[in-house]
Structure formats: C-alpha cells, structure tokens
Amino acid sequence: MSSKAVVMSQAPDGASFEIYLTWSDCTLKVEANQTALQVLLEAGVAISPGCLTGGCGECATAYVEGDMIHKDTCLNAADRQRLFCPCVSRARTRIVIAE
Ligand code: FES
Numbered sequence: 001m002s003s004k005a006v007v008m009s010q011a012p013d014g015a016s017f018e019i020y021l022t023w024s025d026c027t028l029k030v031e032a033n034q035t036a037l038q039v040l041l042e043a044g045v046a047i048s049p050g051c052l053t054g055g056c057g058e059c060a061t062a063y064v065e066g067d068m069i070h071k072d073t074c075l076n077a078a079d080r081q082r083l084f085c086p087c088v089s090r091a092r093t094r095i096v097i098a099e
Contacts, residue, residue, distance in 0.1 A: 014069070017091045021045070022064075022098040036086035036095070045097075047086070054088035061086055066095035 019028045019036060021043070030039045037059055040047055050058030054072035060083045069092060072085035084095075 014090045015092075018094040019091075020094055020096045022096060027094075030090070036084075036089065036091075040086055049087060052087045054085050057085065059085050059087045061097065064096050064098045067092040068095070 014032055016029060016031045017036075019030060019039065020026070021028065026043070028039045028043055030036050037047065037049060037052070040061070041049075045061075047059050047061060050056035052059075055074055057072070057074040060072075060075065060079070062082055063084055064082075066084075068080065068084050069090045070080050070084060071088040071090065075083055075085065084091075
C-alpha cells in the first residue's frame, strides 16, 4: 500500500477548518473526516509523512497564525508555538501557513 493510500484511509473526527497558503493565496478546507495532511498533500505541499499517528514529527509544518488543537506526542510546548503535525492536529480557527 502506498503512503498516500494510508493517509487517505484515516478518518479523524472533529470540526472542519481552513488552511490559508500565503504563497499561492489559496484557502484549503479540511473537512471533519479529513486530516490536514491529506488536504495539504492533495494541494501539492511538500510534506514527507512518517508515522501518521503524531509520534515522529516527520510531517511537522510551520504555521504563522491559527488556534491549533495539537494532538501529536512529539512536539514540545516551544515547538508547538510555530509547528503542528498535520497528520493528527486540527484547529479551532483558520491556519495560515507561509513558505
Ligand atoms: S507523520 Fe509522524 S507525526 Fe505526522
């Protein structure tokens, strides 16, 4: 099974939220049954997923704005001020990602 197929098989719960990509002036919608990682990969954002369970930090992505709901087990409090793991984490508000 390809890594993309594994990503697509995940069905997390939670509310939908948006991710704004500053470099392309594009807003992505993460539906309740999707992960942010799925949506970012589908949009062509260069992320190399690892565990897909929030434990490895391979997918850690920098954000500049957003009220995150961190669900990983690998980032510390300082990391979480600027990084999130899109394989598991969600947001209460729109997330802004800058290159
Ligand atoms: S892929 Fe391992 S923390 Fe996201």
